[in-house]
Amino acid sequence: MPYTAEISRTNPTCLLFLVDHSSSMDGPFGGQPGKKKSEGVADAINRVLQNLVLKCAKSTGVRDYFHVGVIGYGAEVKPVLVGTSSARPLLPISVVANAPLRVEKRTRPTDDGTGKVVERPYRFPVWFEAVANGKTPMTAALELAKDIVGGFLSTHPDCFPPLVLNLTDGQPTDANPLGVAQTLKGMKSSDGNVLLLNAHLSSSPAAPVAFPNTEDDLPDVFSKLLFRMSSLLPTVMAEAALEEGYKLAGPARGFMFNADLVAVTRFLEIGTRVASSVR
């Protein structure tokens, strides 16, 4: 059965985030006028990286269950995670863990154990800064992802299939990305095909469309394109989506349209749920 390989230190998997850096990312989310999309996405990715590190952290060190990278696409298309480069686009999670740009102190409401909610400080490491500059060369980003994932698969042929999560607010400006997306999804390990998930960030207050099983209800050519580019959710992610309260009608695609900040965070949580099966 595909998507059941154990993720371990001897058989790690790859997580690659593609992040739209185009100028329009400077605009606010549809339903949240005070929050720039670029900042919301940076926060969401930093949070998901933090969660991944915490999943892998033990007293003896951080276990390398994941190799992680972030590609930004806007004025340039390149690896943007601190410590990565074109020559080394992925880093083991232990290296990521110990080299954030900075660790901020933030607070969050927490149950104090007696039912009373208090603001508690917590550490918020930042690896990835907000950027909004240029066009939307999504096809070039997917081409780069294809090379990076291909390199990983050549050295990890039996891994849990690599995950590529693409976050964008606009239409591709370089070429039609469907072909390269299909090629990327056609690459595989012995445990199944590479998974490509797409989230479209909303500039309008319209309700998000989450994990659809048909493109019929999507409003335009662009949203239908992203739908077609997206993989079917494997069982582990479909179960995570159900747990998060999403209703799935039939085989769902790893796709969100008109996602607000809350939806993006949940999208990333579901898309990285494989982390719960680490060994």
Added chain:
Amino acid sequence: MGQVLPVAVPRAFWLPRQGHSPDEWEDAFACNVPAGRFAIADGATESIYAGEWARMLCASFVDDSTNVTELGPWLGAAQRRWQAHVRGEPTPWHVAEKLEAGAFATFLGLRVEVDGTSDGRWRAVATGDSCLFQIRGNALCQAFPMVRAAAFGTRPELIGSRQRARVAVAADNGTLWAGDRLLLMTDALAHWFLAEHESGRQPWHEFEQLTEADFAAWVDRHRKDRQLKNDDVTLVVIELGETKT
């Protein structure tokens, strides 16, 4: 029914999950035969210093002398030991963050009360899916706290090393006869055990005359056949003395 003799020396077997070294085994057990107290625990992999927490829970329980009908002073003692253990040097942000959350474990504590003149009795408390099975003659006489294989999930109840909120705990007890066997298991093995029993088999026979080498080979074979989840595995076998005439 014959006279119940003192508890025989328990036999314990354990293995880390495949791909992990022995010092990464995060289950634990402890036995205090003179006091008739036994414990088994399974540290939650996602938490930090979880193996230490599981060991401290077990050690505190078997060193305690209070009744086994609910949580006892052993829990607070274990929490203080864990907190003292992790206090100290500055740590990287990810260790610090996880230390604040604390470590978590499932737990089962057992007390065997036998005086050699009448029926004995066992009493146990449990949080989560670490299990006790009582075998009498050739039958599974009692299972606690899990009674069905399907009830095992991925999120068992846990005891936290910094927990201040109420701990979900179950308690049970039963009679003991000479020749009874009590098996303590962490979840992977317990799940297999119940599934086998539900299929009409008598899985306790697998553990008779078991040696450490046999156990490693047995676990390896069952993992390969995917009958046993790749997880830390721990088994404690406690045999009540044979009937004397």
